[in-house]
Amino acid sequence: MLPRDSVVAQNISVMAQAIPLVTRADPTATRSALTEGYVSQPALMAHGSFDWLQFRGTLNLEGLTLKRGELSTGGYGEGYVDRRHPHAYIHEALIGAQRSIAGFEGSVFAGRGFAPFGSDDPMARPFEKFPVNHHLAQVLERVVAIAAVRKGPVIGEFGLFGGDEPTSPSASPNFSRFGDSWSARLTVLPLSGAEVSGSMAGVTSPEVHVGHGLDQRKSSVVARFSRQAPDSWRYGLLEYAHTDERELGERVNTLSSILGEAAYCANGFVVAGRLERTDRPEEEQLADPFRTPRPANDLSNLGISRWTTVTASLSTPAARLGIAAMRPFVEVARIAVGHGSPAGIFNPELRYGATRMWMVSAGIRLRAGVMHDRMGRYGVALPPMDMGSGVPMSHPMPDMPGMSHTSMNATSVGKCTL
Amino acid sequence: MLAAFGAACSGDATNGTTGPSLIPSSCTGINLGPRPSSLSLPQSPPKSMAILGSGLEADRYTGEIAVRGNLAYTTTWQVRKAQGNKVDIWDVSGSAPQLVDSVIVTSAITTGDVAVSDDGKLLVVATEPSPGSIAVYDLSGDPRKPQLLSRFTNDQTAPGVHTAELGRINGKLYAFLSIDPSGAAIPARLVIVDLSAPASPKQVFMKIAGAPYVHDTHQRDGLLFVALWNDGVDIWDIGGCGTGASPENPRIIGNVKTIGGEVHNIWWYHDPNGSKRFAFVGQEGSGSIGASSRGDIHVIDISDPSAPTEVAFYHVDGAGTHNFSVDEVNGVLYAAYYNGGVRAIDIRGDLSVCQSSQQVTDGATGRTRCDLRLMGRELAIGLSNAGRSVYVWGVQYVNGSVYASDMINGIWKLGAAK
Numbered sequence: 137m138l139p140r141d142s143v144v145a146q147n148i149s150v151m152a153q154a155i156p157l158v159t160r161a162d163p164t165a166t167r168s169a170l171t172e173g174y175v176s177q178p179a180l181m182a183h184g185s186f187d188w189l190q191f192r193g194t195l196n197l198e199g200l201t202l203k204r205g206e207l208s209t210g211g212y213g214e215g216y217v218d219r220r221h222p223h224a225y226i227h228e229a230l231i232g233a234q235r236s237i238a239g240f241e242g243s244v245f246a247g248r249g250f251a252p253f254g255s256d257d258p259m260a261r262p263f264e265k266f267p268v269n270h271h272l273a274q275v276l277e278r279v280v281a282i283a284a285v286r287k288g289p290v291i292g293e294f295g296l297f298g299g300d301e302p303t304s305p306s307a308s309p310n311f312s313r314f315g316d317s318w319s320a321r322l323t324v325l326p327l328s329g330a331e332v333s334g335s336m337a338g339v340t341s342p343e344v345h346v347g348h349g350l351d352q353r354k355s356s357v358v359a360r361f362s363r364q365a366p367d368s369w370r371y372g373l374l375e376y377a378h379t380d381e382r383e384l385g386e387r388v389n390t391l392s393s394i395l396g397e398a399a400y401c402a403n404g405f406v407v408a409g410r411l412e413r414t415d416r417p418e419e420e421q422l423a424d425p426f427r428t429p430r431p432a433n434d435l436s437n438l439g440i441s442r443w444t445t446v447t448a449s450l451s452t453p454a455a456r457l458g459i460a461a462m463r464p465f466v467e468v469a470r471i472a473v474g475h476g477s478p479a480g481i482f483n484p485e486l487r488y489g490a491t492r493m494w495m496v497s498a499g500i501r502l503r504a505g506v507m508h509d510r511m512g513r514y515g516v517a518l519p520p521m522d523m524g525s526g527v528p529m530s531h532p533m534p535d536m537p538g539m540s541h542t543s544m545n546a547t548s549v550g551k552c553t554l
Numbered sequence: 555m556l557a558a559f560g561a562a563c564s565g566d567a568t569n570g571t572t573g574p575s576l577i578p579s580s581c582t583g584i585n586l587g588p589r590p591s592s593l594s595l596p597q598s599p600p601k602s603m604a605i606l607g608s609g610l611e612a613d614r615y616t617g618e619i620a621v622r623g624n625l626a627y628t629t630t631w632q633v634r635k636a637q638g639n640k641v642d643i644w645d646v647s648g649s650a651p652q653l654v655d656s657v658i659v660t661s662a663i664t665t666g667d668v669a670v671s672d673d674g675k676l677l678v679v680a681t682e683p684s685p686g687s688i689a690v691y692d693l694s695g696d697p698r699k700p701q702l703l704s705r706f707t708n709d710q711t712a713p714g715v716h717t718a719e720l721g722r723i724n725g726k727l728y729a730f731l732s733i734d735p736s737g738a739a740i741p742a743r744l745v746i747v748d749l750s751a752p753a754s755p756k757q758v759f760m761k762i763a764g765a766p767y768v769h770d771t772h773q774r775d776g777l778l779f780v781a782l783w784n785d786g787v788d789i790w791d792i793g794g795c796g797t798g799a800s801p802e803n804p805r806i807i808g809n810v811k812t813i814g815g816e817v818h819n820i821w822w823y824h825d826p827n828g829s830k831r832f833a834f835v836g837q838e839g840s841g842s843i844g845a846s847s848r849g850d851i852h853v854i855d856i857s858d859p860s861a862p863t864e865v866a867f868y869h870v871d872g873a874g875t876h877n878f879s880v881d882e883v884n885g886v887l888y889a890a891y892y893n894g895g896v897r898a899i900d901i902r903g904d905l906s907v908c909q910s911s912q913q914v915t916d917g918a919t920g921r922t923r924c925d926l927r928l929m930g931r932e933l934a935i936g937l938s939n940a941g942r943s944v945y946v947w948g949v950q951y952v953n954g955s956v957y958a959s960d961m962i963n964g965i966w967k968l969g970a971a972k
Binding site: 421 | 683
């Protein structure tokens with residue numbers, strides 16, 4: 137029995153959050169400006185551990201509050217376009233085990249959640265609006281089994297999952313498809329608070345629930361830095377994500393994204409910026425110009441568009457009351473759209489009446505409980521958090537019984553907690 | 555075996571037949587006629603089909619075409635400057651089609667398919683997306699002024715009617731509707747509608763079908779060929795075999811899975827000598843509308859309708875096929891080929907027999923087929939000299955002319971290949 141095991145006892149943490157906000161998109165798919173209000177990202181998160189057994193769950197309630205989708209010019213996926221789709225109610229529900237054996241730390245997790253691919257879920261990043269590349273850079277809400285091994289600064293993960301993406305917040309996954317897709321991610325932790333990862337995935341027919349749609353071969357390279365102290369935070373992420381869509385084994389579409397984002401917090405003020413250029417496949421539309429048929433009526437698209445978005449965000453210090461916090465923010469995005477390759481028949485002037493657009497949002501992050509630092513990694517794949525001392529908090533401290541590896545990645549209190 | 559091919563190919567280039575007529579045991583009501591003779595054709599570069607004229611539709615993307623007499627009806631698709639809720643009516647008596655009128659179909663984003671009944675009295679238009687329907691128009695007064703008789707929609711057609719083909723069985727007119735899938739809960743399906751009282755269409759049959767789509771049907775002599783995407787081609791007895799089957803009570807005779815799947819459309823060829831051994835299958839692969847497309851023409855031998863076999867194919871690099879029309883007297887198949895324009899293929903004779911140098915073995919399946927191009931059967935190409943990009947959806951041969959519906963430009967009138 138290794139010393140580590142002796143300190144992993146019972147632990148549970150729970151967090152609730154919601155982001156009431158107003159967004160103005162000018163113009164958007166209606167060829168006019170729209171202003172709308174929502175409660176975005178309402179979620180209950182919990183994780184717990186009992187000895188070697190771990191649980192992680194996220195109940196996402198956007199199916200109740202964002203049925204029409206959230207204005208997000210350039211965003212797409214799961215039958216929505218220029219609106220972000222509501223996520224599945226069961227966003228994450230996994231159980232797993234974590235052990236140390238012969239100097240290796242290992243974990244296995246299974247359930248519904250993130251496949252080991254790409255970068256963190258945007259929900260756990262400094263911006264309220266998701267980037268356009270969400271469906272290029274993450275693979276989520278899948279029935280998945282993940283094995284991860286960590287040795288020193290190197291983490292390897294492999295996941296098997298079902299390729300079908302959700303068709304609605306309440307729709308059941310196609311369990312019969314479990315195992316038709318895979319992903320693998322290798323992460324290196326060269327410095328405290330820094331990580332570099334590369335991942336690949338083969339996703340079978342993500343957009344057709346019963347299969348027979350285009351398959352995807354995905355790759356991603358991510359460099360991430362995050363160093364947090366009680367009253368400051370520095371964060372940066374640089375990401376390249378690429379997806380080849382394949383038909384009968386041959387590449388038919390290529391979609392790429394490059395994204396950089398950074399945030400700095402001092403005295404509770406958080407300023408963040410993001411620059412992104414992402415390709416988007418254009419699809420047929422329904423009577424609602426923000427919706428596309430799922431599944432599509434065939435395997436063709438209307439061309440590829442290319443989105444360049446600059447986003448700036450400013451948050452004021454959080455007001456706290458007990459375990460609850462509320463942090464106001466404002467977010468401004470300037471968006472340019474042009475032809476990708478091939479252009480097809482996509483014409484931004486016809487769709488939007490413009491090639492340059494604004495999106496402005498203001499809202500309040502409401503949160504109660506222990507914030508989860510990362511989203512999209514499980515068990516030993518969750519790198520340690522740098523708490524500002526330059527010493528990674530990767531291992532439970534011997535004199536802190538009851539605090540597991542996972543819980544140390546949760547930021548309980550801090551002026552810079554989002 | 556090679557000697558046999560050599561002998562078979564040594565005959566002269568006439569359009570004869572060999573052997574007795576065939577009445578298949580699986581469908582004794584159908585006489586498939588004698589087997590056609592094999593032909594040996596010289597290799598020569600395809601000609602260009604003469605462009606006689608065009609009619610421009612710039613506000614909407616053009617869809618399918620149906621020509622009867624001196625009138626052509628073209629549907630419209632998705633959203634350009636305006637949505638595809640319009641059927642254009644063209645006078646095609648001259649060289650250049652003249653737009654004479656149009657019909658607006660309410661609540662449609664796409665009017666993807668159009669057909670005229672064999673007696674010329676009805677025009678039927680399919681609509682997508684939800685609420686999918688067929689609009690039935692009376693042409694018996696003035697075919698330039700279609701009069702709406704009825705609009706048929708119900709729960710089964712709600713996701714969208716992709717195609718609507720017409721056929722007469724025992725004197726009664728039916729529409730065969732291919733219905734789109736929707737979400738995870740509503741699979742694709744085939745709906746058969748009794749149009750004997752066109753003012754009050756009545757659904758008489760429904761079957762969930764297709765993996766994941768059923769895109770089109772082809773009815774002739776009481777057999778219904780059903781395009782089931784990756785489930786291949788079904789042949790249904792709906793009255794032709796003399797077994798008591800009917801559109802209300804179809805009987806599945808056989809199925810063939812063509813190489814690559816993605817079965818979109820079918821044409822059962824009856825040659826002038828009474829041979830009915832071959833059917834042509836269109837494969838609709840992926841594409842970017844206006845830029846690229848994929849998918850071959852597959853030839854199936856239905857001498858045994860309970861076990862059809864694929865015997866030949868036609869491939870165009872960088873382009874894929876869509877709908878067909880056949881000049882059966884001269885044995886020419888005209889295929890819409892999207893960005894590849896129009897292709898005219900000589901389909902006389904026995905297409906299952908070719909020299910070994912004209913055979914190609916498919917790498918994925920190991921199956922060997924005759925290559926129609928290597929057999930010298932590529933007669934002509936249309937619209938390669940149009941002077942602008944084309945994307946041809948449908949084609950129809952009528953009395954020495956070929957009419958093509960071009961999604962980008964409207965309608966073209968071409969001279970026949972022979």
